[in-house]
Amino acid sequence: MDDLNTTAEKIKTMDIRGAGRIAVAASAALRDYAMTLKSLPMSEFNVKLEEAAKTLVDTRPTAVSLPNAVALTKRHSSTNVYDAIDDIKANADKFITNAEQALDKMGKIGAERIHDGDVIMTHCNSHAALSIIKTAFDQGKDISVIATESRPRRQGFITIKELNDYGIPTTLIVDSAVRLTMKQVDLVVVGADSISVNGALINKIGTSQLAMAAQEARRNVIVAAETYKFSPRTLLGEMVEIEDRASDEVIDADILKELPNVKVSNPAFDVTPAEYIDLIITEVGAFPPAMAFTILRDYLGLEMEI
Numbered sequence: 001m002d003d004l005n006t007t008a009e010k011i012k013t014m015d016i017r018g019a020g021r022i023a024v025a026a027s028a029a030l031r032d033y034a035m036t037l038k039s040l041p042m043s044e045f046n047v048k049l050e051e052a053a054k055t056l057v058d059t060r061p062t063a064v065s066l067p068n069a070v071a072l073t074k075r076h077s078s079t080n081v082y083d084a085i086d087d088i089k090a091n092a093d094k095f096i097t098n099a100e101q102a103l104d105k106m107g108k109i110g111a112e113r114i115h116d117g118d119v120i121m122t123h124c125n126s127h128a129a130l131s132i133i134k135t136a137f138d139q140g141k142d143i144s145v146i147a148t149e150s151r152p153r154r155q156g157f158i159t160i161k162e163l164n165d166y167g168i169p170t171t172l173i174v175d176s177a178v179r180l181t182m183k184q185v186d187l188v189v190v191g192a193d194s195i196s197v198n199g200a201l202i203n204k205i206g207t208s209q210l211a212m213a214a215q216e217a218r219r220n221v222i223v224a225a226e227t228y229k230f231s232p233r234t235l236l237g238e239m240v241e242i243e244d245r246a247s248d249e250v251i252d253a254d255i256l257k258e259l260p261n262v263k264v265s266n267p268a269f270d271v272t273p274a275e276y277i278d279l280i281i282t283e284v285g286a287f288p289p290a291m292a293f294t295i296l297r298d299y300l301g302l303e304m305e306i
């Protein structure tokens with residue numbers, strides 16, 4: 001369980017972050033842990049597996065990629081431990097391969113929406129969004145990117161480093177410059193932590209500001225989201241939980257101590273309603289947000305994680 005706990009801790013502390021990477025790391029950790037349980041009787045194996053799944057899922061609440069990856073990985077209908085482990089290993093390997101291939105597929109599909117000369121605004125650090133941008137660049141399109149800082153954890157710095165190393169001209173802006181800067185932008189491309197059945201996007205705090213500013217300026221908003229980022233529980237009316245993170249990500253604890261009348265609110269994600277989103281790019285095609293239910297039904301299965 002040590003390795004699995006290490007992965008869980010890395011997800012919690014955001015050493016491993018981003019909905020896609022979290023999902024892949026959790027799937028691999030559960031597979032590797034299951035393989036250490038060979039000598040257990042079946043009933044005990046299942047108990048341990050569920051405990052481990054819960055440890056992983058409890059690390060961060062918002063990215064549905066995490067419970068979806070864990071649910072897809074732990075599925076087995078075997079009555080003996082060896083077959084169950086084989087199933088879990090196959091599930092994880094398939095999930096991880098599909099996740100890698102999905103990035104390429106989304107890149108190709110999404111790049112169709114990017115034209116020569118486009119200025120693209122992105123937020124936080126999304127591998128799915130960057131796959132689209134990089135693919136358009138690889139196709140020889142003359143593009144540039146405006147990347148937000150993405151306070152408080154400044155994932156925008158990861159994005160500008162990645163774009164810089166790829167040779168894509170990039171401008172870094174502070175989050176509060178989004179609306180002013182939108183005039184220079186042709187389209188917004190962001191990733192997703194979750195997509196609910198009504199087509200709403202849950203992504204890094206500030207995403208909804210980009211979307212509102214884009215709508216005001218009549219710019220398109222494109223979301224890059226693998227099918228495993230659609231949330232089955234929203235079919236039951238559940239809302240996606242927005243993670244509240246520690247105040248010391250925003251302000252030094254010693255400074256806050258001196259301000260007895262001040263508290264800090266640090267929500268890590270926000271909700272962008274479907275009407276602000278033009279297109280969701282998945283690995284199986286580009287869909288309007290109104291088709292979220294269809295994606296859940298056809299590509300994830302309605303019984304998932306419910």
Ligand code: RUB
Nearest residue numbers: 017018019020126127128191192204
């Ligand atoms: C990351 C974030 C990303 C999505 C999609 O938040 O909001 O936009 O997770 O990323 P955090 P990807 O840094 O808090 O995990 O496309 O890489 O899955």
